[in-house]
Structures are given as structure tokens and as C-alpha cells.
Amino acid sequence: xxxxxxxxxxxxxxxxxxxxxxxxxxxxxxxxxxxxxxxxxxxxxxxxxxxxxxxxxxxxxxxxxxxxxxxxxxxxxxxxxxxxxxxxxxxxxxxxxxxxxxxxxxxxxxxxxxxxxxxxxxxxxxxxxxxxxxxxxxxxxxxxxxxxxxxxxxxxxxxxxxxxxxxxxxxx
Amino acid sequence: xxxxxxxxxxxxxxxxxxxxxxxxxxxxxxxxxxxxxxxxxxxxxxxxxxxxxxxxxxxxxxxxxxxxxxxxxxxxxxxxxxxxxxxxxxxxxxxxxxxxxxxxxxxxxxxxxxxxxxxxxxxxxxxxxxxxxxxxxxxxxxxxxxxxxxxxxxxxxxxxxxxxxxxxxxxxxxxxxxxxxxxxxxxxxxxxxxxxxxxxxxxxxxxxxxxxxxxxxxxxxxxxxxxxxxxxxxxxxxxxxxxxxxxxxxxxxxxxxxxxxxxxxxxxxxxxxxxxxxxxxxxxxxxxxxxxxxxxxxxxxxxxxxxxxxxxxxxxxxxxxxxxxxxxxxxxxxxxxxxxxxxxxxxxxxxxxxxxxxxxxxxxxxxxxxxxxxxxxxxxxxxxxxxxxxxxxxxxxxxxx
Numbered sequence: 001x002x003x004x005x006x007x008x009x010x011x012x013x014x015x016x017x018x019x020x021x022x023x024x025x026x027x028x029x030x031x032x033x034x035x036x037x038x039x040x041x042x043x044x045x046x047x048x049x050x051x052x053x054x055x056x057x058x059x060x061x062x063x064x065x066x067x068x069x070x071x072x073x074x075x076x077x078x079x080x081x082x083x084x085x086x087x088x089x090x091x092x093x094x095x096x097x098x099x100x101x102x103x104x105x106x107x108x109x110x111x112x113x114x115x116x117x118x119x120x121x122x123x124x125x126x127x128x129x130x131x132x133x134x135x136x137x138x139x140x141x142x143x144x145x146x147x148x149x150x151x152x153x154x155x156x157x158x159x160x161x162x163x164x165x166x167x168x169x170x171x172x
Numbered sequence: 173x174x175x176x177x178x179x180x181x182x183x184x185x186x187x188x189x190x191x192x193x194x195x196x197x198x199x200x201x202x203x204x205x206x207x208x209x210x211x212x213x214x215x216x217x218x219x220x221x222x223x224x225x226x227x228x229x230x231x232x233x234x235x236x237x238x239x240x241x242x243x244x245x246x247x248x249x250x251x252x253x254x255x256x257x258x259x260x261x262x263x264x265x266x267x268x269x270x271x272x273x274x275x276x277x278x279x280x281x282x283x284x285x286x287x288x289x290x291x292x293x294x295x296x297x298x299x300x301x302x303x304x305x306x307x308x309x310x311x312x313x314x315x316x317x318x319x320x321x322x323x324x325x326x327x328x329x330x331x332x333x334x335x336x337x338x339x340x341x342x343x344x345x346x347x348x349x350x351x352x353x354x355x356x357x358x359x360x361x362x363x364x365x366x367x368x369x370x371x372x373x374x375x376x377x378x379x380x381x382x383x384x385x386x387x388x389x390x391x392x393x394x395x396x397x398x399x400x401x402x403x404x405x406x407x408x409x410x411x412x413x414x415x416x417x418x419x420x421x422x423x424x425x426x427x428x429x430x431x432x433x434x435x436x437x438x439x440x441x442x443x444x445x446x447x448x449x450x451x452x453x454x455x456x457x458x459x460x461x462x463x464x465x466x467x468x469x470x471x472x473x474x475x476x477x478x479x480x481x482x483x484x485x486x487x488x489x490x491x492x493x494x495x496x497x498x499x500x501x502x503x504x505x506x507x508x509x510x511x512x513x514x515x516x517x518x519x520x521x522x523x524x525x526x527x528x529x530x531x532x533x534x535x536x537x538x539x540x541x542x543x544x545x546x547x548x549x550x551x552x553x554x555x556x557x558x559x560x561x562x563x564x565x566x567x568x569x570x571x572x573x
Binding site: 021025026029030033034043046047050051052053054055056073074077081084085114115118133136137138140165168169172 | 177194196197
């Protein structure tokens with residue numbers, strides 16, 4: 001069952017939470033993979049997001065925003081909290097990845113995973129563009145929802161994504 | 173657009189992780205079902221009905237109490253103040269601009285009327301001072317003196333004897349009720365007192381229901397929000413506030429960043445927040461003559477408290493705490509939940525009975541003999557205009573138990 005089917009009822013109380021979980025968990029999981037660019041901590045952040053959402057899921061008001069919007073707002077905040085808690089404690093793992101890359105770019109490219117490659121190529125992009133990539137390809141959500149989450153217009157989302165994907169593909 | 177290389181990066185989460193997480197989620201208690209609109213309407217109507225009944229009963233009880241109490245200072249020339257063994261109470265005047273002007277009892281020493289001399293007001297509520305100053309400037313008295321002092325000092329002046337070089341104030345705004353001994357002093361000095369409970373000024377700390385609330389004390393709020401806090405190594409010395417997380421403030425609090433959205437720092441509601449919550453926290457921890465201001469390092473962000481701006485911010489940052497007038501929370505309680513202060517959740521009952529530390533009553537006293545009905549009505553009318561969320565005041569009608 002898809003999320004759309006799950007919320008096809010008339011009110012939040014009729015949501016099939018099993019179906020919601022099955023649909024949304026991979027999205028949230030991949031959102032964090034794309035944002036962090038690694039596997040470490042992804043499970044932890046996914047779990048935190050769902051625990052917070054589950055505690056208050058009765059508060060979900062379908063008339064205000066889609067369930068996905070609500071869930072990904074929590075995910076965005078979980079990530080921000082995580083970054084704040086990491087700040088100043090130790091070098092981020094990104095830095096360790098950079099230090100490990102001691103070969104030529106070609107060898108590195110062969111060796112690294114697609115995820116690590118994405119991370120390397122998006123490192124210098126503005127945060128907003130990395131967020132769009134993570135929401136579009138990690139969370140696999142549509143441009144309308146992304147627009148709600150980022151405060152951009154839907155057409156703006158499409159334009160930025162098109163430009164960023166072109167750039168990434170040329171460097172892939 | 174060829175974006176397969178990005179789609180390929182997606183992967184399925186490990187099944188054992190999904191199963192473990194689901195098992196943990198299933199252990200959480202089932203959520204309370206969201207109330208449908210019809211049900212909410214029924215609850216509101218039922219609430220209004222119950223409130224009306226409670227209000228009516230309270231009024232009856234109040235009337236009975238006033239009838240049984242020793243005769244208060246009167247507004248009628250036929251009545252005489254009596255001070256017996258029981259402490260006298262000032263006359264309680266309903267807050268309305270449409271009531272009949274009270275009769276004035278001109279006393280024998282023929283004091284000058286209020287409008288023949290400067291309108292002269294004393295008050296303890298700094299947040300309201302500029303607005304009362306504005307009123308007085310527009311009044312028929314022409315000149316105005318508005319001063320802020322403590323409630324005790326204000327009432328001492330208000331009830332004090334008339335002096336040529338230091339006229340008795342006509343109005344007093346205080347955050348507690350006049351005591352019987354103060355009223356006796358008033359009576360002794362021929363000050364005819366009229367009392368009005370304006371309402372309650374109440375501030376709430378609210379968070380998005382997504383994250384829920386946690387219990388705070390004024391001292392913890394002070395340690396989270398003051399620009400300077402006591403140095404743990406040198407008590408008595410203030411240092412720039414180093415607290416970034418709630419767990420820095422107290423080990424019993426969550427490890428979550430401290431973030432506040434509140435009214436503009438110079439606004440009446442923000443001043444009220446400082447007076448009602450922050451200063452008691454400051455006094456509990458320091459002996460500094462002047463309490464520090466709000467910190468300006470980004471922990472406190474100014475937002476419009478009664479617009480959707482605040483709600484939106486709190487939804488987008490559900491760990492943040494919003495500083496609001498009680499009325500705002502009441503209106504938007506579907507999205508926000510109030511943080512208890514010292515274990516007490518703000519409700520009309522806890523605000524009125526004084527157990528909620530984020531609120532205080534506002535009493536107004538008026539020297540009827542010196543002012544006369546026109547001045548009284550002007551003052552009442554102005555006070556009515558202040559009963560808004562901007563000043564975080566709940567009108568007395570709504571604050572009746």
C-alpha cells in the first residue's frame with residue numbers, strides 16, 4: 001500500500017500506520033543517507049525522526065499539510081539538532097573521508113561508492129541545493145512537497161534541480 | 173532529464189533495522205485520536221456553557237461576600253465607611269464604560285478636582301507606563317506625571333495625605349490587591365477608593381506539540397535566556413551566558429538546543445515576560461542590583477507573537493519555545509502545548525489562584541473624590557483598550573473563576 005492509499009481515508013485517525021511506516025521509513029532513511037553522505041548515524045537519525053513523529057502522530061492535521069511534509073519537517077529538525085550537537089565535539093566524519101582520499105582522482109573515483117562520490121561532488125554546493133537533492137532523490141518526494149518543505153516555489157525547485165543535476169552528471 | 177545515476181544511490185534500509193524500529197514504535201502508547209471538527213465545536217460550546225455557569229455562580233458568591241463583608245468605602249453619599257474588626261475592602265467596580273457614572277461624595281475639605289490639576293498616576297507596571305503616559309497627555313488635565321514604583325510604594329502614595337508640593341496620585345495600577353491596612357490609611361486621609369480588577373497578565377512558554385513540553389522554573393528560564401548568568405566558580409560574579417543546550421542549564425533537562433521565539437524586546441509583552449518570569453528567576457540566583465537583559469546571541473529571536481509567524485516558526489522548529497500571551501495559546505492550542513512553570517500548567521484556574529508563576533493580577537485604584545466620574549470613565553475606557561494580547565492581559569470578565 002502506498003502512502004496515498006494509506007491516507008485515502010477521511011481523517012488522520014483512519015490512517016493505516018503500518019502502511020505509512022512501510023512507505024515512509026525508506027524515504028526518511030535515504031534522506032539522511034543523502035544528507036550525510038555516509039551510512040553511519042543514518043539509522044539513529046531515522047529512528048529519532050519516527051520516534052518523535054509517532055509520539056505526536058495524533059496531532060497530524062491533514063488539512064494543514066500532508067503527512068510527508070510533517071514527517072520531513074521533523075527529519076529536517078532532527079538533522080539540524082544532530083549537526084548542532086556534533087559541532088565542536090570532533091572533526092566531522094566528512095573530514096576523515098577527505099583525509100583518506102590519498103590516491104589520484106581516477107583511482108578514488110573507481111574505489112569510492114556512489115554515495116561517497118555524490119558527497120564529494122556536492123560538497124561545495126550551497127546547503128539549499130544539497131537539501132533539494134536529498135529530498136528529490138533520497139526521499140523520492142515530488143517537487144510540490146519539496147516546495148512546501150523548502151519555502152521555494154514549485155517551478156523554482158524544478159529549475160534548481162535541473163541545473164544541479166546537469167552539473168553533477170557532467171562530473172560523475 | 174537523465175538522473176538515473178542519482179536514483180541508483182537509493183537503497184532499501186536493512187530489514188532488521190526496520191523491524192527493530194517498528195517494534196520500538198509499537199511499544200509507544202497509542203495516540204489519542206484527533207478530535208474531529210464537530211467534536212471540537214461541541215466541546216467549545218460545552219465549555220462556554222460550563223464557563224457561563226461557573227461565572228454566574230462566582231458572581232452570586234461574590235455578591236454575597238460583599239453583602240456580608242464590612243461596609244466598603246462607598247461611592248454613594250448615603251453610605252459611610254465603616255472599619256470594624258474585619259478588614260475593610262475597597263469597592264469593586266465592574267470594568268465597563270457603559271455603567272452609570274458613580275455618585276460623587278464631595279468631602280468637606282473641598283479638595284481641587286482632578287481635572288483642575290495635573291492628572292497624576294502611579295503604577296508598578298513598567299510595560300504599561302508609556303501608554304498610560306500617552307493617555308494622560310491627552311486627558312483634560314493637560315499635564316501628566318506617570319511614575320513607576322513598587323506596589324507598596326505606589327499604594328502608600330495613593331493613600332497618603334494631600335500635600336501642596338506633592339499631590340496625591342489619582343490613579344494607581346498595581347500587581348496586587350490593596351491590603352486592609354492600606355485601605356484604612358486611605359480612609360483616614362479622606363481618599364475615596366474605587367477598585368477595579370483589570371484582569372491578569374499572563375505569559376506562557378509554549379512548544380509545538382510535536383516535541384511536547386518540559387517543566388521549567390523561572391531560574392532555569394533565567395539561566396537559558398539572560399545575557400549574563402552567575403559564574404559557578406565565583407558566586408556573585410556574572411559572566412556572559414555560556415549555556416547552549418538545556419542540559420547545560422540543568423542535568424535533568426533534555427540535551428536540546430536552547431531556542432526561543434518571543435515578542436519584540438521593547439514590546440509590552442516582552443517587558444511583562446521579563447518582569448513576571450525572568451526577574452524572579454534572576455532574584456532566585458543573584459543579588460545583582462539590576463537583572464541582566466535578554467541575551468542577544470541568537471538564542472532569542474524576535475517574532476510577532478500574535479501572528480501566524482510565531483506559529484509557523486514553532487512548527488518548523490518544534491524544539492524551540494515560544495513566549496506568548498496566554499490568549500494566543502488559548503486560540504492556537506491545537507498546535508502548541510504550554511510548558512509548566514514550577515510544575516504548574518497555565519490555565520484560567522491556576523492563573524487566577526496564583527499558583528501559575530507566569531501570571532500576575534492587575535488592579536487599578538482610583539481616587540473618586542478627587543477625580544469624579546468623567547476622569548474615571550476616561551481611565552476605564554483607556555484600560556479597556558489595553559486588554560489585549562499585545563499587553564498579555566486577560567480581561568477580568570474572562571479571568572473570573
